[in-house]
Amino acid sequence: MDRRRFLGVVGVGLVGRGRSGGVVSAGDLPGVGGVGGTSGRRLQGPPGSVRPLWGRVWPVGGSVGQDDADDVLQPGDGRSLGEALGALRPGETLWVDGDCEVDCTAERGLRLPRRCVLASDRGSGRPGARLFTRRSPRPLLRLEAGSRLTGLRIEGPLSGPTAYDWRLESAGAGVVGSRVEVDRCLLRGWGHAGVEVGRDGTVSGTHVHHCQLLDNALSGLGYGVVVRHGEALLQFLYADGNRHAVACIGARDAGYELLNSYFGPRTYAHVVDMHRGEEVHPALGRQAGRYLDVHHNVFRATYGADGRPVSAVVVRGVPLTRSRVDHNWFAHAVAPVGPGRPGDAVVVDAVGRDATVVDVADNWFGAATPPAWTGIPTGRVDAGA
Numbered sequence: 001m002d003r004r005r006f007l008g009v010v011g012v013g014l015v016g017r018g019r020s021g022g023v024v025s026a027g028d029l030p031g032v033g034g035v036g037g038t039s040g041r042r043l044q045g046p047p048g049s050v051r052p053l054w055g056r057v058w059p060v061g062g063s064v065g066q067d068d069a070d071d072v073l074q075p076g077d078g079r080s081l082g083e084a085l086g087a088l089r090p091g092e093t094l095w096v097d098g099d100c101e102v103d104c105t106a107e108r109g110l111r112l113p114r115r116c117v118l119a120s121d122r123g124s125g126r127p128g129a130r131l132f133t134r135r136s137p138r139p140l141l142r143l144e145a146g147s148r149l150t151g152l153r154i155e156g157p158l159s160g161p162t163a164y165d166w167r168l169e170s171a172g173a174g175v176v177g178s179r180v181e182v183d184r185c186l187l188r189g190w191g192h193a194g195v196e197v198g199r200d201g202t203v204s205g206t207h208v209h210h211c212q213l214l215d216n217a218l219s220g221l222g223y224g225v226v227v228r229h230g231e232a233l234l235q236f237l238y239a240d241g242n243r244h245a246v247a248c249i250g251a252r253d254a255g256y257e258l259l260n261s262y263f264g265p266r267t268y269a270h271v272v273d274m275h276r277g278e279e280v281h282p283a284l285g286r287q288a289g290r291y292l293d294v295h296h297n298v299f300r301a302t303y304g305a306d307g308r309p310v311s312a313v314v315v316r317g318v319p320l321t322r323s324r325v326d327h328n329w330f331a332h333a334v335a336p337v338g339p340g341r342p343g344d345a346v347v348v349d350a351v352g353r354d355a356t357v358v359d360v361a362d363n364w365f366g367a368a369t370p371p372a373w374t375g376i377p378t379g380r381v382d383a384g385a
Contacts, residue, residue, distance in 0.1 A: 058179075110140060149173055198254070207233045259292070288319050
């Protein structure tokens with residue numbers, strides 16, 4: 001499956017210009033091409049939410065169009081994005097016209113207020129409004145409780161792999177409140193992360209879905225999404241050219257579920273990561289986060305940009321609760337033995353019984369298409385694309 005076909009199958013960018021169609025339930029969310037659901041592991045949640053395996057509830061907004069907006073930012077408007085956001089009251093929507101190229105280089109302290117929506121028309125052949133900066137803010141946008149960022153291109157100052165410089169530690173969106181949703185967005189060129197979850201403290205209910213995470217590749221950092229404090233549901237993502245597409249600092253309060261996503265052939269380190277807390281700061285402890293659940297994904301990278309073998313998933317210690325890596329398709333030719341070694345598809349940096357806290361099972365390896373009965377995502381892995 002090539003990138004264009006994958007993005008079409010998972011429905012990236014379903015924001016349009018029409019009247020809102022209401023909320024989306026778990027049953028409405030698309031699966032990866034050729035997947036027969038997620039083997040019954042998802043449950044119906046209340047309206048405006050999905051309830052994944054762990055039983056937690058995550059926000060899912062409905063379609064939104066210009067007619068739903070309380071304010072519209074158009075080309076030649078004369079207002080800055082900061083001025084338009086500052087005028088929002090809780091619960092209001094700001095629509096950015098899809099033809100807008102919004103230079104945020106001079107902006108400081110942008111925030112999306114509680115329960116507000118910042119939206120554009122990315123999808124259905126339209127790229128969406130572009131928010132960009134030549135500076136390195138951290139973050140460009142602070143997302144407060146109950147807010148939603150949807151249908152936009154959010155681009156940082158970096159164009160590819162970059163040597164580390166603390167002045168380049170930029171982030172596109174910083175989640176600072178609970179029940180925040182980021183969907184149908186392109187996040188590209190950020191030094192630290194496209195989306196930073198729980199940057200100021202523990203948050204709950206972060207839902208990042210139907211997004212493209214591209215070329216976030218500052219040496220030593222460079223994440224598509226990073227979870228600092230709290231929990232996140234990450235699904236229907238396309239990621240390529242990042243240092244790590246998904247990472248977590250390994251704090252006791254941090255965990256994520258990652259599913260139905262496609263990770264391209266370009267990477268500058270292993271693709272999905274769970275740190276051991278003390279690697280980030282001694283006070284964070286020896287555990288590798290609270291949990292991770294990585295399932296029903298496609299991983300195409302087997303070599304990094306330097307030509308060395310690279311792993312798809314690396315867990316750098318022992319999570320506090322039982323975790324899983326299952327029903328994924330790895331381009332790596334063979335399954336790892338035991339906890340795995342560097343360059344294997346999955347590596348769990350633990351020994352003996354500790355390594356069994358992460359259940360690695362029911363995955364598919366190599367170029368051959370997984371049979372339908374496995375429930376694993378299908379589509380042709382083409383390492384040369």
